Amino acid sequence: MLDVHRLRVFRSVVASGSVQAAATNLGYTPSAVSQHVTALQRETGLTLLTRVGRGLQPTAAGNALAAEADRVLARVGAAEALVADLRSGRTGSLSLAYFASVGAAWMPHVVSRITSELPGVRLGLSLREYIPDTPEQRPDIQVAVLRSEALGGGGFTAHHLLDDPYVAVLPAGHRLAGKEEVDLVELAEERWVDNDVARGWCRRNLLEACKAAGFSPTFHVEAHDYPTALAFVEAGIGLTVLPTLGTAQLPDGVTWVRVARPTPMRSIYAVVQNAAAQIPAARVALTALREAADQI
Incomplete structure (x- = not known):
């Protein structure tokens, strides 16, 4: 088993470029740093560093191990932070990622629940459209x-939160605005505003539904996100079709109509690390996400 402390010293040598610089940065003697690196090379059976002038340069094997060491040390750091939290009486930390339309619709409720019930938790939020x-x-x-x-x-469990049907967002004075629902094919000849130029799964899902209805939409304007697309609709440029969750904050002068035959649908899940599932903040977050989804 590799010694984590030796990995730290080796990583410092790679980053610093010499034993002397690493020793200065770590507060060790150069001899102690050299001993750790030698022991790690003996432990692995690999030549990890080669001398170049007065400095050291990692070999191909050394570069590969240094990259892996970054990931290992990051996880060790997270574990050490958790121990420190628990030792100091804090309830720990939670990292939570979400995609854009969930941010405005759900996250205020989720974060409010976590911070009110567990005020000592360290909450790390990030906006991500894809699972790494x-x-x-x-x-x-x-x-x-x-x-x-x-x-x-893979050590994760997916919890179903919501099946989110798509709707057509139209200017308030549009000929279809007063309807309760429209067949998707009725939108075939309209001017469409794209709302996902990243060509993600939500857009591909919509295009598959259009193909099933016998047409391919013509996008006259491309927007990078839902709020921009909705602003274009408000300006009378065209209509856009997006999941219901994306209509949480509609601008004035627009309305939405349900889409049928077929109804594009996306399924939203909370993907939870099994190792984190019993963390109090994770349980509160999952409960709050379910509450938010139930309000749709």
Whole structure:
């Protein structure tokens, strides 16, 4: 088993460029740093550093180990922070990621619940549209749009929160604005405002539904996000079709109508690290997310 302390010393040598600089940064003697690096090379059976002039340069193996050491030390740091929190009487920390339309609609309620029930918790929030491929980069909880084939496994559990149907957002004076619902095909000849130029799953889901209705929409304007697309609709530029959750803060002068035959749908989940599932803040967050989803 690799010694974590030796990894720290080795990483410092790689970052500092020499044993002397690493010793200065760490507050060690150069001899102690050299001993740690030598022991790590003996432990791994690899040549990790090579001398270049008066400094040291990592070998290919050294670079690979240094990159992995960053991930290992980050996780060790998180564990040490948790121990410090628990030792000082704080309730720990929670990292929580969410996508844009959830931010305005749900996160105020979720954060309010966590901070009122667990005022000592350290809460780290981040905006993410995609789940990172590397498990080490994932937060304790991530609110994400998932397809059924992408659920579960890898030390994480996906909790279903909401099936979010798409609606057509129209200027208030549009010919279809007074209807309770419209067939998707009725929008085929309209001027469309795109709301997801990142070409994510939500947009692909919409385009598949349009194909099922026998047409491909013509986007006259491309917006990068829902609020901008809604502002274009308010200006009378066209209509946009987006999930219901994206209509939480509609501007004046626009309205939405349900879309049918077919109704595009996205499924929203809370993806929870199994290791974090019993953290008090994680339990409160999951409860609050379910409450927010139930209000839709």
